[in-house]
Amino acid sequence: MPKIxxxxxxxxxxxxxxxARGANLSLSGLVRQLLEQAVDERRRYVFTSQDEILATSIQILSILATSVGQQSPKGLEQGMAQARTILAERGLLGGEDGQ
Structure with missing residues (x-):
């Protein structure tokens, strides 16, 4: 296999x-898939199925957060703080300050 x-x-x-971490891939694996996408004549997006799963997960979590927030605003606040901490640890929040 050629190397670049x-x-x-x-x-x-x-x-x-x-x-790459968000897609559960190595950096090399991500770059290979991005390069494959760049030469794909149909110009399809490499991570489409993962995006669909993410969109569904966000919808489910939004419904759950609304329900929890109505029943226990303090519980929702604690859960959101914990989620922000986990996302920040994994580098999944935008910006340097996590905003």
Whole structure:
């Protein structure tokens, strides 16, 4: 298998690493799939099925959060704080301050 070596600036590398972790891939695996997408004549998006799962999960969690918030606003606040901590640890929040 041919090998390609190239340099990335720090912010691009960090963004690709976050994307790879989010897709449960190595950086090499992510880049291979992105390159495959770039040469795909149909121009389909590589991670479509994962995006559909994510969209469904967000809808379910939104409904659950609404229900919990109506029954226990303090419980919702604690759960959201815990979720922000976990997301920040995994580099899944936008911006340097997590906002």
């Amino acid at each position: 070596n190239f340099r990335l600036d720090g912010p691009l590398h960090a963004a690709l690493m976050r994307r």
